[in-house]
Amino acid sequence: MNFGAIAQTRLSEIAKCSQPGGGVTRLPFTPEHKAALNHIRDWMTAAGLHQRMDAASTLIGRHDGPEGSKTLLIGSHQDSVPNGGRYDGIMGVVLACLALEKLKREGAKPACSVEVLAFADEEGVRFPTALLGPRALAGTYEKSTLSLEDSEGVALGTALASFGGDLARLDSLARAPSEVLGYLEAHIEQGPVLEGQDAALGVVTGICGIERNSLRFVGETGHAGTVPMADRRDALVAASRFVSATSDLARETHSIRATVGSLLVHPNAVNAIPDTTAFSLEIRSVSDGERQSFARQMRVFGTQIAQDSGLTFEMTKTYEQPAVACDPALSDALAKAVEQSGQRLVKLPSGATHDASAMSDLCPIAMLFVRCKNGLSHHPDEYASAADMGAAVNAIAGFLTSSPIRTPPEI
Numbered sequence: 001m002n003f004g005a006i007a008q009t010r011l012s013e014i015a016k017c018s019q020p021g022g023g024v025t026r027l028p029f030t031p032e033h034k035a036a037l038n039h040i041r042d043w044m045t046a047a048g049l050h051q052r053m054d055a056a057s058t059l060i061g062r063h064d065g066p067e068g069s070k071t072l073l074i075g076s077h078q079d080s081v082p083n084g085g086r087y088d089g090i091m092g093v094v095l096a097c098l099a100l101e102k103l104k105r106e107g108a109k110p111a112c113s114v115e116v117l118a119f120a121d122e123e124g125v126r127f128p129t130a131l132l133g134p135r136a137l138a139g140t141y142e143k144s145t146l147s148l149e150d151s152e153g154v155a156l157g158t159a160l161a162s163f164g165g166d167l168a169r170l171d172s173l174a175r176a177p178s179e180v181l182g183y184l185e186a187h188i189e190q191g192p193v194l195e196g197q198d199a200a201l202g203v204v205t206g207i208c209g210i211e212r213n214s215l216r217f218v219g220e221t222g223h224a225g226t227v228p229m230a231d232r233r234d235a236l237v238a239a240s241r242f243v244s245a246t247s248d249l250a251r252e253t254h255s256i257r258a259t260v261g262s263l264l265v266h267p268n269a270v271n272a273i274p275d276t277t278a279f280s281l282e283i284r285s286v287s288d289g290e291r292q293s294f295a296r297q298m299r300v301f302g303t304q305i306a307q308d309s310g311l312t313f314e315m316t317k318t319y320e321q322p323a324v325a326c327d328p329a330l331s332d333a334l335a336k337a338v339e340q341s342g343q344r345l346v347k348l349p350s351g352a353t354h355d356a357s358a359m360s361d362l363c364p365i366a367m368l369f370v371r372c373k374n375g376l377s378h379h380p381d382e383y384a385s386a387a388d389m390g391a392a393v394n395a396i397a398g399f400l401t402s403s404p405i406r407t408p409p410e411i
């Protein structure tokens, strides 16, 4: 069977579970999410998995391994960014199901129990938080996040409850680390490295840390035609100095990725001097130390700009995820499976964050990257080939039957 072609077809189908408009827009706890779950249930049925939905609305498909064996968790997220691609997240769910389906068709059995996980919300686009599903399994979610609201004023907890989640049982989702072998996530690379090295697959060495800040410059508005330039306290001029300095400083480092992704101007009128700018600053790095030092430098710089031009400046951290290393033993087993499936081995860090970032608080993690055309992601033209996804199915199937994850029942 051509599992790569089946993956491609399934991903085209589930991409239709999207808000109208270009690309895929599938946010958590929405009708699009509900429709997507029907497809995922079909994939899990074809793989012979028992299915259930947990209290965080993670859809789980389980294969029971030998009596007393530990469980390998494998999956990714069903949600997308607005106007996103058809592979980010959901690819990891379909490839996991197809690897188990392949084993089932070949009469082979995974070396342990396996659970495929389709997490509801990794992107953190609808709510100013993310990863409730994996954090609930790791026992690290914070109740306070349930009151965070989306742009319509709907709280995360309300959306989860009306979707079928159970707030009262979130605490009971935490898994016992002793029962979990590890977590494997297959994901489109979202970058150009594998394509640059002409490799279909890559084994991830570590996942970058990330922090998000909200910033404000406040000056004074006035008539665009009458206030002399020297007398202005223009919040947009201050913000533009800050934004270009952010990019210049990040370019001087080798590990920092800094992005001002959203910016609001008030009063946003062609003939009025902006008195307020409110904007985001996201900073990523595989080194938490470098990320924190960069944030400190930008805070000092923003304060200086404000002092020089008579404005006020605020910078508040709103979100943070530490960098995490992939587990060497699990990654070695994955690397062997990649090579035994006939693929060249490439190892690389991940500049994107993933569900695996949160799962690392529960268990060892490993990630498999699939080549991404032109490194394009969070974009309608995101693309992975059927051949590369077929190679990933083979490597995952090999990993699931490999000896390092065989857990003979505890004596």
Ligand code: HGY
Pocket: 122, 123, 124, 351, 352, 353, 354
């Ligand atoms: O932002 C990220 O890195 C991920 O796609 N949520």
Ligand code: MN
Pocket: 077, 088, 089, 122, 187, 353, 354
């Ligand atoms: Mn993703």
Ligand code: MN
Pocket: 081, 088, 123, 378
């Ligand atoms: Mn993403």
